[in-house]
Amino acid sequence: MSIRGNTSLLTRYLRPRAGRFAALCALLLGGTALSLVGPQIIRYFIDTAKSGGPVQNLLLAGAVYLGGGLLRQIVTTVGHYVTEDVGWRATNDMRRDLAGHCLRLDMGFHNETTPGAMIERVDGDVTAIAGFFSQFTIRVVGSGLLLIGQLALIAREDWRLGLGLAVFAGAAVLLMLRLRHFAVPAFKAEREGFSELFGLVEERLGGIEDIRTNGGVAYAMNRMHAVNRKLFGSVKKAEMRGHTMGVATDSLFTLSTASALAVSVLLYRSGAFTIGTVYLVLHYATMLRYPLRDLIWQMEDFQKATA
16 A cells, blocks of 8 residues: 555545544654653753752752653553543444445355454454554654654754764664564465455354264364464564564664664763763663654564555
8 A cells, every 4th residue: 555545544544533533643742752851951960969959959850850740651551541442432433434345345255255354354454554644744754753853852952963874774764764664575475364264264164064964173273273374473573583683773773773872971971961961861862762662562563564
């Protein structure tokens, strides 16, 4: 399915619940802002404590940090609830439309397709793209905003660090774009394998008396083992290909985090950074992998939806 087709699909099933989707966007933006503010408070706490600042300021910073953390957890919890609500409502609508479409097809289709395969297509395939409906757009946008915010705040401390980490992030994004269709054929084969398996199970259960009467139990079991063996290979291939992006980007960000730490220590020794700023840069550099990891998960959902 093309990007235009995916966009059309999203718009069609999310438009009836635009209010919930808007609330989800607001929650996501709030959670992103709280994620960026927290390390700034800790930086202030560390530098104030090291310089012997007033205890009242430290207590106030600690209270603000704890309150922000609690608020962030509330926002995250509510966001997850709304996400699942939107996703299941949208996919239930799709199941209804897909079931109605199948019922309107001629008998030739129903004679060629087993009930087990129909159930897997109508329910299993739709369940596989539930995350695509509920999270893809806002997660991609939210992760992009969080990534940009982190890079901007690092660049505010030292533009060379910000530029270097931006290069690493850009390389990771380009890698994801290059690999966005890498696992689609494998996921498609996986879904077809599950459809074949459920169709076989339904067919054998429906004719179990005839199979026993004619001594075909061994043949039926051999056939089941063959389908399971084929399905195992498809699932293994799909999972390995689906995690390729994660391994590649984690390797990039391990290198970038180590580089950020080394440069921050050098700047601290030269007097350009405080110990709190070293923590701040390292924390943001470490956090860079989280929006990228979120993007990777969404790209995996995208590949499953495309398949």
